[in-house]
Amino acid sequence: xxxxxxxxxxxxxxxxxxxxxxxxxxxxxxxxxxxxxxxxxxxxxxxxxxxxxxxxxxxxxxxxxxxxxxxxxxxxxxxxxxxxxxxxxxxxxxxxxxxxxxxxxxxxxxxxxxxxxxxxxxxxxxxxxxxxxxxxxxxxxxxxxxxxxxxxxxxxxxxxxxxxxxxxxxxxxxxxxxxxxxxxxxxxxxxxxxxxxxxxxxxxxxxxxxxxxxxxxxxxxxxxxxxxxxxxxxxxxxxxxxxxxxxxxxxxxxxxxxxxxxxxxxxxxxxxxxxxxxxxxxxxxxxxxxxxxxxxxxxxxxx
Ligand code: DGY
Numbered sequence: 188x189x190x191x192x193x194x195x196x197x198x199x200x201x202x203x204x205x206x207x208x209x210x211x212x213x214x215x216x217x218x219x220x221x222x223x224x225x226x227x228x229x230x231x232x233x234x235x236x237x238x239x240x241x242x243x244x245x246x247x248x249x250x251x252x253x254x255x256x257x258x259x260x261x262x263x264x265x266x267x268x269x270x271x272x273x274x275x276x277x278x279x280x281x282x283x284x285x286x287x288x289x290x291x292x293x294x295x296x297x298x299x300x301x302x303x304x305x306x307x308x309x310x311x312x313x314x315x316x317x318x319x320x321x322x323x324x325x326x327x328x329x330x331x332x333x334x335x336x337x338x339x340x341x342x343x344x345x346x347x348x349x350x351x352x353x354x355x356x357x358x359x360x361x362x363x364x365x366x367x368x369x370x371x372x373x374x375x376x377x378x379x380x381x382x383x384x385x386x387x388x389x390x391x392x393x394x395x396x397x398x399x400x401x402x403x404x405x406x407x408x409x410x411x412x413x414x415x416x417x418x419x420x421x422x423x424x425x426x427x428x429x430x431x432x433x434x435x436x437x438x439x440x441x442x443x444x445x446x447x448x449x450x451x452x453x454x455x456x457x458x459x460x461x462x463x464x465x466x467x468x469x470x471x472x473x474x475x476x477x478x479x480x481x482x483x484x485x486x487x488x489x490x
Contacts, residue, residue, distance in 0.1 A: 197216065197218040197219055200220075209230055209232070211232055211234050211235075212466050213233065213237070214237045214238075214462055216240065217238065217239075221236060221247065221251075226254055233254075233256055234470055235257055235259065236258045236259070237260075237466040238260050239461075241261055241265055243258060244372070251483075252483055257474075257475050258475075259476070259477055259478055260479050261457075264458055265448070265449035266321045268449050271329075272396055272422055274326065276394050277314075280417075280419070280442050282304075283304045286440075287304045309334070312364060313338060313364070314335040314336070314338075314363070315358040316368060317340050317341070317378075318367065318370075318397065323366070324348060326366055327339065327349070327350040328347075331349060337349060337351070338351050338357070338362065359387050363390060365387060365391060367393070367397045379407070380403040381403065383406075384406055384416065385410070389414075389417070393407070393420070395419070395420075396423065397423060399426070404424070404425060404435060407441075411440050412438060421443045423448070465477060
């Protein structure tokens with residue numbers, strides 16, 4: 188039997204428990220919080236949790252592993268779309284496109300002016316990438332076409348696309364643009380805090396397409412409000428959706444879009460397919476094509 192949640196809004200906790208109790212497999216979105224208590228409420232027959240996302244910070248993976256439940260995600264297929272989005276946000280913030288469009292629609296365009304909406308140059312600029320996994324590297328690849336100097340900070344990542352590894356302080360002090368590509372973990376929560384932002388150049392632009400929780404939004408508000416950095420462009424926020432009274436929304440130099448990094452038709456189709464493949468493999472007792480906790484298999488003889 189297949190039970191599909193058909194509503195736009197995610198199920199409440201009570202609805203999630205009620206509807207998933209007794210299932211053999213669970214396919215979830217990043218808006219569903221999946222913890223150990225829910226796994227226990229579902230029952231010991233639960234064979235697989237498959238998320239239609241690459242990030243799995245909404246799932247207690249350690250709790251799943253402790254219960255021998257494989258967790259599937261959708262890496263790879265969204266790399267290009269998310270790197271494109273990081274670049275689109277960077278260009279938009281650098282050239283102040285949303286701000287200029289608001290100005291035009293408000294009927295304020297009276298003439299061409301030499302100093303109207305002056306933005307940041309890409310030529311001769313340095314891009315710093317924090318987190319040099321698949322998506323960070325795809326951003327570096329795109330940066331080559333813009334003649335950007337690229338530096339990155341990421342433990343254990345090998346250089347690629349002409350990018351040079353540096354420590355985080357050097358990256359923040361040298362970069363005109365900083366793009367965040369780390370997963371949200373206990374270690375990376377509020378990695379981008381007041382101290383991080385204080386090290387950035389006064390002309391710097393911050394782009395976050397990773398997870399909202401990586402960034403301390405109050406600290407960001409303070410540096411943007413006082414123009415200590417040039418601008419920020421956020422694809423992700425904490426919480427999501429962002430409450431309409433969030434102070435960041437008052438700022439012209441903060442561009443925010445509603446978590447659209449992977450939002451291209453082809454990418455979302457491929458994510459759905461991978462999520463379904465992980466689910467069906469798990470239901471059949473087979474190894475998931477993309478499993479974030481493969482250690483569960485050591486206890487599963489014959490798989
Ligand atoms: C993911 O898959 O984790 C992305 O954030 C979705 O865009």
